[in-house]
Amino acid sequence: MGMETKNLQVKYGDKVVLKDANFKVNNGEIVTIIGPNGSGKTTLIKALSRCIKSHSGDIYLDGKDIYQIPTKKIAREVAILPQVKNVSADVTIENLVSYGRYPHLGFGKRIKKDDRDIIHWAIEKTGLIKLRDRYIATLSGGERQRAWIAMALAQKPKILILDEPTTYLDISYQLEVLELVKELNESLGITVIMVLHDLNQAARYSDNIYVLRDGQICECGKPNNILQTKMLKDVFRIEAHIYQDEINDCPYFIPHKLKDSE
Numbered sequence: 001m002g003m004e005t006k007n008l009q010v011k012y013g014d015k016v017v018l019k020d021a022n023f024k025v026n027n028g029e030i031v032t033i034i035g036p037n038g039s040g041k042t043t044l045i046k047a048l049s050r051c052i053k054s055h056s057g058d059i060y061l062d063g064k065d066i067y068q069i070p071t072k073k074i075a076r077e078v079a080i081l082p083q084v085k086n087v088s089a090d091v092t093i094e095n096l097v098s099y100g101r102y103p104h105l106g107f108g109k110r111i112k113k114d115d116r117d118i119i120h121w122a123i124e125k126t127g128l129i130k131l132r133d134r135y136i137a138t139l140s141g142g143e144r145q146r147a148w149i150a151m152a153l154a155q156k157p158k159i160l161i162l163d164e165p166t167t168y169l170d171i172s173y174q175l176e177v178l179e180l181v182k183e184l185n186e187s188l189g190i191t192v193i194m195v196l197h198d199l200n201q202a203a204r205y206s207d208n209i210y211v212l213r214d215g216q217i218c219e220c221g222k223p224n225n226i227l228q229t230k231m232l233k234d235v236f237r238i239e240a241h242i243y244q245d246e247i248n249d250c251p252y253f254i255p256h257k258l259k260d261s262e
């Protein structure tokens with residue numbers, strides 16, 4: 001399943017924070033949105049998942065206007081993992097993952113055998129079987145992030161949207177989460193849209209990258225075309241050297257100083 005926006009505009013009050021955004025993710029792709037703080041990344045993914053209403057322009061889910069699709073159907077097709085996630089102290093991994101089934105429950109809202117099988121599958125797929133009865137509050141950052149991904153997975157979504165899934169994680173957990181996302185994309189064909197601050201990870205894990213600057217998409221394309229010295233200078237204000245990672249077949253950069261002020 002894919003998504004597309006045409007000339008999308010989002011405002012908070014009178015302030016335009018997303019202008020003429022033309023964004024596209026095809027079925028089965030991983031697309032990452034990058035950009036400096038406050039450039040509109042979270043706003044774009046909130047609009048895509050219908051958490052906030054756009055001011056003008058269109059959003060399509062597999063060619064259909066998302067405002068014409070029933071909310072429950074969107075909740076079944078699109079799972080979003082927001083940046084800030086709160087859950088009460090007495091919720092276990094298994095409880096949390098079961099919430100992912102809610103958009104699918106029929107009359108009476110009772111969890112049935114099929115739902116329990118899917119909850120088990122999501123917990124297994126994210127490597128949390130041994131921890132299934134642990135309270136979310138007692139987990140490490142990496143385990144907690146996997147638990148939230150398991151909840152999203154229990155939705156059986158066709159599109160997974162992740163807002164900075166690696167924030168506050170150490171490097172091994174960052175890789176663990178991104179490897180899990182990639183594995184879910186490859187093995188289940190889930191389309192992934194994510195926001196990342198680490199540009200080298202964006203280059204490594206994405207089919208396509210969108211660059212936001214001051215609420216506008218200024219570039220989009222394959223990692224090799226996006227990770228360029230000019231983009232790093234113009235958008236992120238750094239001077240950097242670009243190299244090729246032969247092992248992972250992607251570009252990476254090393255920043256060496258802030259751009260000289262003009």
Ligand SMILES: Nc1ncnc2c1ncn2[C@@H]1O[C@H](COP(=O)(O)OP(=O)(O)OP(=O)(O)O)[C@@H](O)[C@H]1O
Nearest residue numbers: 012013015017035036037038039040041042043044
């Ligand atoms: N609820 C809101 N009300 C008013 N302004 C908002 C609101 N949410 C975001 N903004 C503003 O919209 C702009 C874009 O914010 P957004 O969170 O989309 O940026 P971002 O690129 O995700 O930032 P970051 O990298 O810091 O998370 C910012 O100027 C922000 O202050």
